[in-house]
Amino acid sequence: MELQVGVKIVLQNEEGKYLVLKRSKEKYPDVLDPWDIIGGRINPGTPLLENLQREVTEETGLTIFGTPHVVAAQDILRGNERHVVRITYVGRATGEIQLDLDHTEYRWCTAEELAGFGDALDQYFRAVLATLE
Numbered sequence: 001m002e003l004q005v006g007v008k009i010v011l012q013n014e015e016g017k018y019l020v021l022k023r024s025k026e027k028y029p030d031v032l033d034p035w036d037i038i039g040g041r042i043n044p045g046t047p048l049l050e051n052l053q054r055e056v057t058e059e060t061g062l063t064i065f066g067t068p069h070v071v072a073a074q075d076i077l078r079g080n081e082r083h084v085v086r087i088t089y090v091g092r093a094t095g096e097i098q099l100d101l102d103h104t105e106y107r108w109c110t111a112e113e114l115a116g117f118g119d120a121l122d123q124y125f126r127a128v129l130a131t132l133e
Contacts, residue, residue: 001083007052008039008088009068010128017108018129019097020121021059027102035107036122037088052089060106061098064091072128088128 011019023034038059042051053064068091076084097106107113111133114121121129 001080004082004084005042006039006084006086007042007048007055008037008086008125008128009052009056009064010037010071010088010090010125010132011056011062011093012090013092013108015108017110018114019060020107020109020114020117020125021099021103022105022107024102024104033120033122035117035120037125039086039088048087056093059100059103060093060095062093062095064093066092068092071131074124074127076124086124088125090132 013019018037020035020037023031023036025034028034038056039052040055040059042048043054046054049068052068056062056064068089070087071090072086072088074086074088076086078084099106111129114129
């Protein structure tokens with residue numbers, strides 16, 4: 001079984017809204033829940049927060065400020081082939097959003113607005129969001 005570790009971040013703005021990104025159908029044709037938060041796999045040997053900042057910069061061009069804190073650690077089991085450990089942080093960032101090619105749009109949303117996304121919102125983020133309310 002392959003073990004992978006991923007880091008994610010729930011970014012909030014000054015209004016308390018959450019940033020979500022829509023995954024590109026071209027890059028992720030099999031994804032049923034296209035809206036998710038920023039994140040990805042870590043580079044082994046690199047600290048978690050450095051990996052997190054790399055993902056934020058790559059996906060949005062933003063820079064994390066302050067120290068984000070961990071709000072969840074989740075097991076994602078993909079059959080007998082892969083075990084992903086997903087560590088999710090909450091934090092803030094500065095800068096102007098410049099999406100990478102893996103995403104087609106972004107939105108800043110309240111928790112109530114995100115609830116309206118239904119199954120279009122990543123299931124693991126939905127679980128984390130429920131703990132933040």
